[in-house]
Amino acid sequence: MISKKVRKVVAVSFFLSLLLPTVILASTEMIRGTVRDGETGQLLKGVRVKIKGTKLVCRTDEQGKYVLINPPWGEQTLLVSLKGYKKRKIKKVVVFPDQTTTIDITLFRIKKRPHRRKTIVPAKPWGENHNGYQIWSLKWDNIEKLPVRELSEVVTLLPGVVRKDGDFHILGGRSDENGWSVDGVYVRLPMNGKLGINVIPNSINKVLFSTFSDVSSGFEMSGNIAALTRTGRSQYHLTGELISDDFWAVKSKNYEILGIKDLYSYGYDDYVLTFSGPVPLVKDLKFYIAARRLYRASPATRFEGWKQDSLKVEGWWGLDYETQWWSVVKDSLNLYADIPPGRLPGGGEVSNTIRGNLTWNRKPFNLRIGGSYFWGRSQQGSNGAPLDLYVTPVRGRRYRSKNYSCYINFGHRVTPTFHYNLRLNTFYSDSRDGDPIWWDDIRKLGDPVFNSALVDTGVVKRFYYYVPLYEKVQCPGVPVASFNKLDQSYWGVRLDISKQFGKNLDLSMGGDFNYYTLRHYSIQTLKMLQGFSNAEKVKGTPQEISDYWIYRRYGSVQNYGYDIYGNKINKSRTYFSNIDGSLVPFDGHDGPPHPINASFYVQGIAKFNSMIVNGGIRFDLFDTGIEQLRDWREIKRDSTGFVSEENFVNRSPYTFISPRLGISFPLTDHSVFHVQIGKYVHMPKFNDLFESRQYFLDRLFAGYKDQFPNPNLKPEELTQYEIGWVYNFGKFSSFSVTAFSRTYSSLTRTGILETNIPGVSSVILTENGGWSTVKGLSLELYLYRTNGFALAANYTLSRANGTGSASDSHFEDALSQTENFLPVLVAPLDFDERHKGMIDLDISTKPKSGPRIFGKYLFANLGLNLLFTFHSGAHFTRIKNGDGFSEVFGYYVAQPIETPNSSTLPWFYQVDTKFGKSFYIGTINFNLYVWVINLLNTKSVTAVFRQTGRPDTDGWLETEIGKSRAEESRYGKEEYIRWYRALLTNCGTFGWQVPRQVRFGIKFEF
Helix, strand or coil, rough: CCCCHHHHHHHHHHHHHHHHCCCCCCCCCCCEEEECCCCCCCCCCCCCCCCCCCCEEEEEECCCCCEECCCCCCCEEEEEEECCCCEEEEEEEECCCCEEECCCCEEEEEECCCCCCCCCCCCCCCCEEECEEEEEEEHHHHCCCCCCCHHHHHHCCCCCCCECCEEEEEEECHHHHEEEEEEHHHHHHHCCEEEECCCCCHHHHEEECCCCCCCCCCCCEEEEEEEEECCCCCCCCEEEEEEEECCCCCCHHHCCCCCCCCCCCEEEHHHEEEEECCCCCCCEEEEEEEEEEEEEECCCCCCCCCCEEEEEEEEEECCCCCCCCCCCCEEEEEEEECCCCCCCCCEEEEEEEEEEEEEEECCEEEEEEEEEEEEEECCCCCCCCCCHHHHHHCCCCCEEEEEEEEEEEEEEEEEEEEEEEEEECCCCEEEEECCCCEEEEHHHHHCCCCCCCEEECEEEEEEEEEECCCEEEEECCCCCCCCEEEEEEEEEEEEEEEECCCCCEEEEEEEEEEEEEEEEEEEEECCHHHHHHHHHHHHCCCCCCHHHHHHHHCCCCCCEEEECCCCCCCCCCCEEEEEEEEEEEEEECCCCCEEEEEEEEEEEEECCEEEEEEEEEEEEEEEECEEEEECHHHEEEECCEEEHHEEEEEEEEHHHHHHEEEEEEECCCCEEEEEEEEEECCCCCHHCCCCCHHHHHHHHHCCCCCCCCCCCCEEEEEEEEEEEEEECCCCEEEEEEEEEEEEEEEEEEEEEEEEECCCCCEEEEEEEEEEEEEEEEEEEEEEEEEEEEEEEEEEEEEEEECCCCCCCCCCHHHHHCCCCCCCCCEEECCCCCCCCEEEEEECCCCCCCCCCCCCCCCCEEEEEEEEEEEEECCEEECCCCCCCCCCCCCCCCCCCCCCCCECCCEEEEEEEEEEEEEEEECEEEEEEEEEEEECCCCCCCCCCCCCCCCCCCCHHHHHHHHHHHHHHCCCCCCHHHHHHHHHHHHHCCCCCCCCEEEEEEEEEEE
């Protein structure tokens, strides 16, 4: 239930936003800019600027400035005219919700000379300044030329963005602190903070990226990534694209492309179709729809293959070690294998995505309805380790996921200067994983009748053979031992109201409310049938075992939002437990949590001559949706053995007020200066706050050394400063410098707490108290397209230090502590890449370029894009190397030999390219291209073993015990070393940059 305090705050915020529209607010969407004479650079007064197809029109003022208030969302066309000057039509002007689009225009005088040389007008750069705040914007026209495809890959190219282990870190922030939205729908997963939706690349109209946002945006700290998708056109438009590295692979030659040695196909096939246009019989109603099917057979790795001649090893297999009796059977195993390099065996993934929208602009109203749906399935493949190659491809874990989003956006322009916008949206994500055959049928999963790898109910046949490393081999075909499912959803409402006072003052206010529902279910499956069998034997007796205890004892069930059987529930269920021979009811406390994020903001944008001041205040409310612990040190059980209700207290929402200010002004006619300061607040990811109550407390009372989630965690905070300067070198280039400083506080970290719980002297838990500082400088250079050449480059120098890179960064340190104290150490963060940058060169030819051969311009409409990315190595901590520290055989706790993160990986370099040609067949425009990833096949190091700082050895074979075992191996020293290195590096897949990949693509549109 939502507390009365929360309801009051939300109600007051909502009614304020409804009752004050005539007093406040500025347009949250605007098109603004300046108009200059293209030859003299003089600002022009009285220029007429109109949005095509609408009644929105304005004229430039004395300073040559124009403002169009509340334009329709999506792609617009500006019509620009002034007597004595040539008229201009500015196409593909993208209006994003809650953002200002800046378009600076140049006009040229009408002259009588008919053969006057045409002046080149530069394209817009990636970075723009929106009302005092720096925002990077990338249109699809630029994205599609790059040798990258997914939204995540595009974001990685932006200044200050570091990608490590698949996670994004923006300007030294943690990966769960980023904000993700698509068409205004917030799609960040609250459990782990990751992007929760799949976006079809071809449907993207524009990507906006900001490290510093005004008060209208919130709930994130480090950065905000927003994508706006395409809308329907006034005429029907059909496009398609096919990308593949599979069709030219020679299967008989290990899937080598065209038979070229060591150039492998990894089974990548990507198909996209889009269709848009007007809806028949309905005026001004347009539609857009895109569909995608993606298939991958294997990840791209440097898998070296695994070959083992016929090798019959003698050994035995035994019953599972958990049984109370022991039995062994002598047996033999043939380790023959001949797996070629290239693709990893097993695995593979397939997904389908559809996205669409309807737009209706009927002045003074505009309406947009849209959404997306994704379904995907993947199979666990081998990681490349030799023993895994014998087992996983037979029966690897299956993953299935789906998500959908839906939104309705309604805008109403009450007067030319007053506008409001209402958006309703919802988002849902569902992910599951388990056995590929029996999935969630827990009775069959542990039954030997249905699984030949089991020798008794829930008892696994495990092989023990004298293989070269004396390793235990799991019987191929063993069922996957657990089933998991996770649901995350929310519905939200947002209201923005805007009012313009003259040309120099915009006031705005608004807010949003997001209501989440979270569900989690996890169960260990193999022992469940055994539990049911034991329960049948004592049913109806004083020793009767309830279902609840079967699922807890034999299944270690973790559940909230689901009952113990895996059924969705909307409130906590009642279960029974055998207390002194009687079944006693109790509350399972397994209803779904409902976290709430709500906000209210007031913002003003004032223009003083050429200066823009953008300031505002934001109010944020966070309700975790769970009860808090009264005192971690005094957790007690009640008479039934369950945790006493006295341990918990009702939650209280957290509230914060965050001021933000941005100022920009021109220093000269060609340069702009901007400065920003602001506070941000963010709730930790839900996995750090909560776990299934009974599972969490069972492990706590049992004395497990886990890092426990903490329902008492508070929001994390950030204070940020930014100062920058942009200089335009005429019509052909621009250069910018941005310096930034960030201070994070109240970050989650590992803590040790002394307790009075019987048998539990201390607990390791997640707590607030961490902090970090980030300081740096970003440089950007853009050379606008001239004579077919364009260049974009950026470089970021930063230093990120703090007390921990993640909430569990120091868990290993906590395990090794002999006292109930964990020292706080300040060190470089794991994802602190001091130097990071990219250079992108794009070359294109015109329709009639080069010599004419046989009546054709063979060099016409060619395109070449070269992308060079680089960064310095990430930090790591060297640990002890010796007899007990083998990565193959394992070790209990790493023993550092230096201060945290004192070592770094080598630098990383990569060159990607895309080369293509466009041509027409009739009215259909085709484009054929070749896309090469890692063109030079460089082999940069991406991960190392901490003992040696290398990706190919952990140093164990050089120890005395390592040498001794190799010498004494019955299979010979060389064979022992070969097996060890293959197990250590997973046959070459560990620690190296992806290999060269070549893909072919074809696009069409008409």
